[in-house]
Amino acid sequence: MEWRTFYAPAKVNLCLHVEARRADGYHELCMIMQKVSLADTLDICVEEGHGIELICGQVPLAPGEENIAVRAARLLLAAQNLTRKVTIRLTKKIPIAAGLGGGSSDAATVLLALNDWLPHPVSKEQLAELALKLGADVPFFLQNDTVWARGIGERFSVVHVDADYCLLLVNPGVPVATAAVYGGLTPEDFSTCAVVDRIAGLEALCGYLHNDLERVALQVQPVIAAVKNVVTAHGAQGVLMSGSGATVFGLFAAESDAVRAAESIRQEHDWWCEVVYVA
The missing domain is CATH 3.30.230.10 (Ribosomal Protein S5; domain 2)
Structure with a gap:
C-alpha cells in the first residue's frame, strides 16, 4: 500500500x-x-x-x-x-x-x-x-x-504581476453560499475590465481590486464590511473580499506589517487570520 x-x-x-x-x-x-x-x-x-x-x-x-x-x-x-x-x-x-x-x-x-x-x-x-x-x-x-x-x-x-507583497486573509467565521450571492445580482452590479498582460507595482495592482459580488454578499453577511474596515485600519494598502466571501484579504508590502496586523486582529476579534504568500 x-x-x-x-x-x-x-x-x-x-x-x-x-x-x-x-x-x-x-x-x-x-x-x-x-x-x-x-x-x-x-x-x-x-x-x-x-x-x-x-x-x-x-x-x-x-x-x-x-x-x-x-x-x-x-x-x-x-x-x-x-x-x-x-x-x-x-x-x-x-x-x-x-x-x-x-x-x-x-x-x-x-x-x-x-x-x-x-x-x-x-x-x-x-x-x-x-x-x-x-x-x-x-x-x-x-x-x-x-x-x-x-x-x-x-x-x-497569464497576467504577470510585478510586485512584492504578502496577503493577510481574514475570515469572520460565517459561511456564504455562492449560489445565493450570484442569485442576488442585478444588471446594475455588472461591470467589466480591460485585460492586460502585466501589472507593474503594488499601487497599480491595488487599482485593479474590485468585486461585483460584494454588494449582495454584504447584504447576506454584513460583518464582511466590518472586516474590510478593520483590515484597512491595520494598514493594508488594498483590501477586497475574495470570491463570494466571506474572506477578506489585505495586501501588504512588508511581511512584518501583515504579521502585526494579524496579531492585533486576533486579539480584537474572534476571527480567523492567516498571513500568506503568492504560490
Whole structure:
C-alpha cells in the first residue's frame, strides 16, 4: 500500500467583474485569480479493488451529498476506464464556504494526482473538461500561473504581476453560499475590465481590486464590511473580499506589517487570520 501526499492551494480573486448573466443561468466573468500558500493536504492511496473513500471529519455533508474530491476521483477513473480502490485522507486548512476555492482546489488536486499516478493519463484538454464538470473554479487550479479568467471562469490568459507583497486573509467565521450571492445580482452590479498582460507595482495592482459580488454578499453577511474596515485600519494598502466571501484579504508590502496586523486582529476579534504568500 503506497500513500502519496499532495497540497491543494487556496486562491484569491484580485478582481472579479461580472459582465452579464447567460441564458443558461451562469455568468460571464472577467477576473484575476491567484494561488496563495495556504493549502489543504491530501494523502492519497491507490490500490487494486474498487470504491472511493474520503477520510475527513472537517467537512460536513448533507445526507446523500458527495464530497467534490470523491466526485473528481470517480470522473478520472471513468475517463481512464479503470477500476481502483482510492482512499483520500483530507486535512482542511482552507476555511469552508469562504471564497478561497478550497473544495475546487481539492478536486483539481485529485484530478492531477490520479492522472499522473494511473497508467492511462488523459490529455490536458480532457482534464480541463473533467474539471469544468465539477465546478466553474476547478479548471483554474489546473493552471500554474496567476491568470485572467474569462467566460464562466474556464478561459485563461497569464497576467504577470510585478510586485512584492504578502496577503493577510481574514475570515469572520460565517459561511456564504455562492449560489445565493450570484442569485442576488442585478444588471446594475455588472461591470467589466480591460485585460492586460502585466501589472507593474503594488499601487497599480491595488487599482485593479474590485468585486461585483460584494454588494449582495454584504447584504447576506454584513460583518464582511466590518472586516474590510478593520483590515484597512491595520494598514493594508488594498483590501477586497475574495470570491463570494466571506474572506477578506489585505495586501501588504512588508511581511512584518501583515504579521502585526494579524496579531492585533486576533486579539480584537474572534476571527480567523492567516498571513500568506503568492504560490
